[in-house]
Amino acid sequence: MDLSYSAEDLAFRDEVRTFIRDSLPTHIRDKVAAQQHLSKDDYVTWQKLLHGRGWMAPHWPKEWGGCDWSPVQRHIFDEELNFGNTPRIMPFGTKMLAPVLLKFGTEAQKQRFLPRILSSEDWWCQGYSEPGAGSDLAGLKTRAERRGDHYVVTGQKTWTTLAQYADWMFVLVRTDPGAKKQEGISFILMDMRSKGVSVRPIRTIDGSAEINDVFLDEVEVPVENLVGEENKGWTCAKYLLGHERSGIAGIAHSKKMLEKLRRVAAEETIGGRPLIEHGPFRDKIARIEVELMALEYTNLRALANETRGAMPGPEPSILKVRGTEIQQAITELFVEAAGPYALPFLPEALEGGANVEPVGPDGAAAFAPTYLNWRKTSIYGGSNEIQKNIVSKILLRA
Amino acid sequence: MDFGLSEQQQLLRDSIERFVQDEYAFDARRKIVASEEGLSRDHWRTFAELGLLALPFAEDEGGIGGDGVDTMVVMEAFGKGLVVEPFLPTVILCGSLLKLAATAEQRAGLLPGIIDGETLLAFAHGERRARHDLGHVEAKAARSGDGFVLDAAKSVVLGAPSATQFIVSARTAAGISLFLVPADAAGLSVRPYLTIDGQRAGEVTLAGVTVGAEALLGPDGGALPLIERAVDIATAAVCAEAVGCMQATFERTRDYLNTREQFGTKIGNFQALQHALVDMFVELEQSRSMAIVAAVHAGSDDDAARRRAISAAKVQIGKSGRIIGQTAVQLHGGMGMTDEMQVGHYFKRLTAIEQSFGDSDHHLARFQGG
Numbered sequence: 173m174d175l176s177y178s179a180e181d182l183a184f185r186d187e188v189r190t191f192i193r194d195s196l197p198t199h200i201r202d203k204v205a206a207q208q209h210l211s212k213d214d215y216v217t218w219q220k221l222l223h224g225r226g227w228m229a230p231h232w233p234k235e236w237g238g239c240d241w242s243p244v245q246r247h248i249f250d251e252e253l254n255f256g257n258t259p260r261i262m263p264f265g266t267k268m269l270a271p272v273l274l275k276f277g278t279e280a281q282k283q284r285f286l287p288r289i290l291s292s293e294d295w296w297c298q299g300y301s302e303p304g305a306g307s308d309l310a311g312l313k314t315r316a317e318r319r320g321d322h323y324v325v326t327g328q329k330t331w332t333t334l335a336q337y338a339d340w341m342f343v344l345v346r347t348d349p350g351a352k353k354q355e356g357i358s359f360i361l362m363d364m365r366s367k368g369v370s371v372r373p374i375r376t377i378d379g380s381a382e383i384n385d386v387f388l389d390e391v392e393v394p395v396e397n398l399v400g401e402e403n404k405g406w407t408c409a410k411y412l413l414g415h416e417r418s419g420i421a422g423i424a425h426s427k428k429m430l431e432k433l434r435r436v437a438a439e440e441t442i443g444g445r446p447l448i449e450h451g452p453f454r455d456k457i458a459r460i461e462v463e464l465m466a467l468e469y470t471n472l473r474a475l476a477n478e479t480r481g482a483m484p485g486p487e488p489s490i491l492k493v494r495g496t497e498i499q500q501a502i503t504e505l506f507v508e509a510a511g512p513y514a515l516p517f518l519p520e521a522l523e524g525g526a527n528v529e530p531v532g533p534d535g536a537a538a539f540a541p542t543y544l545n546w547r548k549t550s551i552y553g554g555s556n557e558i559q560k561n562i563v564s565k566i567l568l569r570a
Numbered sequence: 571m572d573f574g575l576s577e578q579q580q581l582l583r584d585s586i587e588r589f590v591q592d593e594y595a596f597d598a599r600r601k602i603v604a605s606e607e608g609l610s611r612d613h614w615r616t617f618a619e620l621g622l623l624a625l626p627f628a629e630d631e632g633g634i635g636g637d638g639v640d641t642m643v644v645m646e647a648f649g650k651g652l653v654v655e656p657f658l659p660t661v662i663l664c665g666s667l668l669k670l671a672a673t674a675e676q677r678a679g680l681l682p683g684i685i686d687g688e689t690l691l692a693f694a695h696g697e698r699r700a701r702h703d704l705g706h707v708e709a710k711a712a713r714s715g716d717g718f719v720l721d722a723a724k725s726v727v728l729g730a731p732s733a734t735q736f737i738v739s740a741r742t743a744a745g746i747s748l749f750l751v752p753a754d755a756a757g758l759s760v761r762p763y764l765t766i767d768g769q770r771a772g773e774v775t776l777a778g779v780t781v782g783a784e785a786l787l788g789p790d791g792g793a794l795p796l797i798e799r800a801v802d803i804a805t806a807a808v809c810a811e812a813v814g815c816m817q818a819t820f821e822r823t824r825d826y827l828n829t830r831e832q833f834g835t836k837i838g839n840f841q842a843l844q845h846a847l848v849d850m851f852v853e854l855e856q857s858r859s860m861a862i863v864a865a866v867h868a869g870s871d872d873d874a875a876r877r878r879a880i881s882a883a884k885v886q887i888g889k890s891g892r893i894i895g896q897t898a899v900q901l902h903g904g905m906g907m908t909d910e911m912q913v914g915h916y917f918k919r920l921t922a923i924e925q926s927f928g929d930s931d932h933h934l935a936r937f938q939g940g
Binding site: 301304305306307308311330331374375376377379383440441442443450452453504507508510511512513514515516517518529531532540541543544547548550551552555556557560 | 696698699701702703725726761763764765766767771773831832833834837840842843892896899900903904906907908909910914915917918921922925926929931934935
């Protein structure tokens with residue numbers, strides 16, 4: 173066994189680090205570091221820079237623009253992106269839709285959509301959940317009726333992240349209302365500018381509006397936008413969710429946030445001494461750090477298995493559950509570190525370029541909203557309860 | 571032992587619960603939170619009519635002589651409604667300071683206005699480096715003739731934007747002292763803001779504010795023990811408020827499990843969720859017990875017993891509030907994340923309470939005599 177980086181790995185890390193340092197615009201980096209809201213333009217600007225370097229979707233097959241990196245290199249890349257305070261690469265196109273298209277899409281669909289995901293010409297969103305279909309995703313009711321060479325789609329999707337920016341949405345629809353529930357579902361691609369699509373923002377408890385209801389009223393979708401076979405969409409849906417989970421652990425992001433937490437705790441004082449030297453608080457950080465270190469190596473082991481061609485077992489769900497628990501624990505400690513100074517609600521301080529006098533530590537205005545907002549992580553992408561159901565089925569079958 | 575409420579306390583509880591039910595529904599509250607002032611003057615008048623603004627004061631001074639249990643009854647009901655009017659800073663926190671420290675003359679000058687609802691108060695005490703330490707006061711009060719000149723930067727002062735009168739802590743040559751300062755005093759300014767839980771607070775700056783000798787509240791240099799006692803009373807009050815929030819959160823979550831269907835059945839039929847609901851209930855019961863202990867000890871002169879009781883309650887409420895708030899959001903799924911559901915608002919108030927008057931670590935140390 174060898175748990176250290178090779179010389180090539182270290183050289184690779186320097187290459188990534190240098191690229192980020194030299195190309196990421198300062199105003200975007202500062203916004204990310206301050207946990208401020210990013211505009212669509214901020215995301216797209218960065219993604220186009222990555223695309224220019226050939227690094228927009230490293231995990232894709234090389235012939236479609238992927239990088240053929242080792243698991244360790246992908247891990248290093250992810251870490252450098254986070255520590256470099258880059259906007260996160262939107263997962264909807266690269267990590268969610270693309271694997272489905274690569275596995276189930278026609279050649280024409282791949283040719284049409286994959287390059288535009290890489291170049292950030294198309295912004296995708298996910299049309300999965302409905303008001304009556306959350307954890308029970310297969311209970312979805314959005315209806316797609318075939319009329320000639322079109323589907324006519326009517327229904328409602330919800331929790332659709334950043335639908336307000338999206339050009340396209342991949343949608344699960346019911347094409348056979350008579351079939352057993354998993355068997356009448358299809359996976360289709362919908363142009364968000366189609367007639368009959370309307371987007372309504374949902375305000376969340378942190379005061380932001382990144383998620384939406386998407387109402388579909390007799391929206392026409394060409395039959396050529398069906399992915400895979402009609403009524404076999406559940407296979408695509410499950411395949412996508414498996415891919416979504418592994419990225420959701422957010423290990424590098426948590427490492428970065430722990431480092432930031434230490435900086436905040438070094439600035440704050442308790443009884444005239446730095447908070448970071450206060451035993452009870454220091455222990456809480458250390459406990460999370462140990463947990464995160466374990467998860468990092470669990471993740472690396474899972475990646476190594478994947479490279480050897482082993483079928484993924486319960487790992488994606490484990491990573492999702494524990495990764496989100498760690499993320500949430502960290503956001504909670506930020507609130508604790510700021511103490512009473514976390515209480516002011518200063519939404520204007522969360523906008524880029526804002527010049528708002530801070531109350532308490534620098535950036536404290538983001539701490540409570542982030543804590544509140546991060547409660548979503550144990551709910552989305554298949555709630556942690558659902559993940560545990562998945563794992564227990566695998567374990568008990570063994 | 572008797573855990574029952576007196577007949578009078580039951581009447582008090584019923585009248586406030588009726589008020590909350592009739593006047594403090596979710597949408598009505600939302601409008602108040604979004605209003606310019608962030609409070610309802612009509613509701614404040616109702617509080618005056620119900621005698622709530624007179625609650626802790628002596629009967630011979632126009633008050634109704636309520637004790638810690640009366641406060642608990644009011645605050646628990648306020649917790650259920652997530653009431654945002656500045657009852658806590660005006661009546662509980664500053665009211666207690668006045669009871670503990672004011673001369674008969676000072677009380678005669680201020681209490682009638684408080685009881686009528688004309689005077690709103692805020693305790694300008696916390697500072698940037700104070701965190702949860704009540705004894706950390708950098709503000710200065712320099713002797714000037716008969717009076718004092720105050721220079722202070724006070725942080726996250728609850729109720730500051732609406733206060734007509736401040737009680738300000740500052741150091742004289744003798745030590746930490748309290749001063750009565752009208753909000754319109756020259757040199758006093760407030761930077762107002764909303765807090766995460768829909769209340770109002772502000773940064774309060776005093777730059778060379780001149781006050782007379784009569785502004786000194788309590789002994790020159792001897793304010794810290796009084797502050798500690800008043801804050802203990804306020805801490806017991808927010809513990810009761812938290813129980814009201816937890817009770818309402820628990821009930822809404824239970825109802826949701828009994829209503830929401832997935833996989834062709836009520837989600838309350840899933841054992842994982844049943845157990846999570848039971849965990850919430852256990853936390854609620856533990857917190858209710860400790861809120862009662864805190865209420866009974868809140869006004870005690872026995873410092874050691876009072877500190878132990880109040881800090882134990884705050885530790886329990888901190889843990890329970892976190893578990894109940896987080897679990898309620900989780901069990902509501904995506905709905906729990908939305909601004910449209912009240913559980914998220916209870917969660918925010920519970921989060922704010924944990925960071926008010928000392929967090930769990932602070933009180934755990936204090937419970938052990940630290």
